[in-house]
Amino acid sequence: RVDDRDMPPGPKGLPLIGNVLDLLKEDSVIYFTRLAEQYGPFYSVQLGGRRVVVLSSSHWLNQAFVRQGDMFNHRPRGTVLSFIMGGKGIADAEDTVWRDSRRFTLHVLRDFGMGKRSVENYVNRELQDFMEVTQKSVGRAYNPHYDLATSVLNIVWHMFVGERFQMGDNTLRWIVDSLELSLTLVEQGGFLNYMPLLQFIGTFMKPRAVKVGRNVLHRLTYISELIAKHKATLDDPDRDFDLMYEFLLQQRKELRQGKTDTIFTDNQLKWLLSDLFIVGLDTTVTTLRWCFLFLVRQQDVQRRVFKEVEATIGLDRQPTYEDRLKMPYTEAFINEVFRFGSITPLAVHASPEETTLGGYRIPKRTWVIGNLYGIHWDKKVWGDPENFRPERFLNEAGEFVRSEHVLPFSVGRRNCLGESLARIEIFLFLTSMLQKYEFGVAEGFEKPSTNFRCGVTLNPCEYHILLTERNPIIMP
Ligand code: HEM
Numbered sequence: 301r302v303d304d305r306d307m308p309p310g311p312k313g314l315p316l317i318g319n320v321l322d323l324l325k326e327d328s329v330i331y332f333t334r335l336a337e338q339y340g341p342f343y344s345v346q347l348g349g350r351r352v353v354v355l356s357s358s359h360w361l362n363q364a365f366v367r368q369g370d371m372f373n374h375r376p377r378g379t380v381l382s383f384i385m386g387g388k389g390i391a392d393a394e395d396t397v398w399r400d401s402r403r404f405t406l407h408v409l410r411d412f413g414m415g416k417r418s419v420e421n422y423v424n425r426e427l428q429d430f431m432e433v434t435q436k437s438v439g440r441a442y443n444p445h446y447d448l449a450t451s452v453l454n455i456v457w458h459m460f461v462g463e464r465f466q467m468g469d470n471t472l473r474w475i476v477d478s479l480e481l482s483l484t485l486v487e488q489g490g491f492l493n494y495m496p497l498l499q500f501i502g503t504f505m506k507p508r509a510v511k512v513g514r515n516v517l518h519r520l521t522y523i524s525e526l527i528a529k530h531k532a533t534l535d536d537p538d539r540d541f542d543l544m545y546e547f548l549l550q551q552r553k554e555l556r557q558g559k560t561d562t563i564f565t566d567n568q569l570k571w572l573l574s575d576l577f578i579v580g581l582d583t584t585v586t587t588l589r590w591c592f593l594f595l596v597r598q599q600d601v602q603r604r605v606f607k608e609v610e611a612t613i614g615l616d617r618q619p620t621y622e623d624r625l626k627m628p629y630t631e632a633f634i635n636e637v638f639r640f641g642s643i644t645p646l647a648v649h650a651s652p653e654e655t656t657l658g659g660y661r662i663p664k665r666t667w668v669i670g671n672l673y674g675i676h677w678d679k680k681v682w683g684d685p686e687n688f689r690p691e692r693f694l695n696e697a698g699e700f701v702r703s704e705h706v707l708p709f710s711v712g713r714r715n716c717l718g719e720s721l722a723r724i725e726i727f728l729f730l731t732s733m734l735q736k737y738e739f740g741v742a743e744g745f746e747k748p749s750t751n752f753r754c755g756v757t758l759n760p761c762e763y764h765i766l767l768t769e770r771n772p773i774i775m776p
Pocket residue numbers: 390391392402456576577579580581583584587643644646647648649670708709710711713714715716717718719721722
């Protein structure tokens with residue numbers, strides 16, 4: 301029996317299995333949010349053999365992940381996800397491996413701030429190709445998912461390992477497919493997570509499990525080849541700047557210092573990159589898919605964002621990230637997408653030691669789930685969370701007002717370290733697309749639906765749209 305003495309209150313459920321059968325009936329994010337309406341924003345619930353703590357308000361998220369950050373900065377163990385990731389890389393790592401990998405990655409991302417190396421240059425480079433590809437789909441039903449994924453992957457691939465592919469390149473296609481498939485294997489908050497044996501059987505019996513396994517090995521081999529190439533050109537004065545070179549420079553430095561207890565090994569580099577590509581791709585692509593979906597569904601909203609793009613940037617020059625400062629409605633639109641779409645709905649942490657939160661006991665290795673979806677859909681905060689209304693982020697003067705209850709990147713020691721990069725990508729893709737196209741409903745298709753599939757990310761169902769050029773180039 302689970303020792304739930306002095307833990308936060310919440311439903312107990314049946315002996316042994318607790319409430320886990322509820323998760324067969326509804327998505328975990330809906331379930332956790334429904335319980336928050338009943339038990340408040342800080343409760344615990346028995347699911348299978350564990351009692352899980354769920355935080356569904358910005359207050360409790362900040363209390364746990366920021367103010368008591370050291371006590372809640374581990375990740376769950378005993379899940380398929382932790383089995384596959386094995387505590388390597390960054391997103392699932394803990395202690396020194398996590399801390400040093402995070403420090404290093406943040407440091408490199410900051411170096412992509414200025415001049416030739418600016419993130420905007422990398423994004424604009426891919427936007428050029430994306431525009432050419434979308435041009436071919438003007439006037440017919442178009443599902444932008446795959447082209448978005450290849451462009452977004454190319455951005456991070458170029459920044460981290462210095463390579464970029466032509467759109468449609470087979471290697472690029474293979475990498476995108478393999479990364480997207482990896483995420484579909486694991487469901488983060490759902491039923492199987494709380495049934496240890498079933499979870500492994502259920503996951504690895506899936507026909508795509510073998511394919512995912514083979515893809516991971518293939519990906520790691522490909523990254524090993526890139527490491528070898530980078531090592532061979534490390535001292536080349538004309539080489540470019542990328543994350544892999546920076547890692548290898550640090551590796552060489554530590555080797556010369558005779559340091560043995562270090563994260564700067566080839567193996568860690570492979571896992572770190574594999575993680576960064578997985579978390580950096582699907583999240584950004586999903587956000588952009590939500591953006592396009594709402595442009596089509598709500599033509600009045602599309603008109604207002606477009607008017608702002610036209611008035612502030614015009615239709616001739618490339619948007620810059622700085623333009624957003626003069627574009628309150630666009631900022632409000634993006635925030636409403638983050639709120640409504642809740643792209644990464646659950647931030648799942650674990651407590652390294654027994655501790656207390658709000659006077660309640662939190663045993664060692666308890667899963668503490670930041671229910672970001674619940675915060676974004678809290679009726680008491682938003683009134684009508686089910687309506688997509690960018691206006692909720694504007695004051696009477698039409699200025700953009702940030703809300704402490706929109707936390708798409710989570711908070712504290714483990715918050716998203718790709719936040720700045722993601723924000724730049726989303727703003728530039730959205731505004732550049734609006735400069736060129738009107739978004740409409742494709743003939744023979746319904747308006748895209750707001751129904752979603754719940755995995756590690758909340759994905760809108762696949763949809764087709766109609767792009768119409770705003771200023772068609774008149775061919776002679
Ligand atoms: C709109 C796009 C994105 C969203 C909504 C998003 C959201 C999140 C969230 C909610 C977390 C979990 C935080 C927690 O556990 O408390 C996370 C973690 C992470 N994200 Fe993002 N992310 C996005 C894009 C990116 C990009 C582009 C990158 C970098 C390439 C990135 C890198 C990471 C990493 C490395 C972690 C793990 C951090 C750690 O465990 O210390 N993310 N992200």
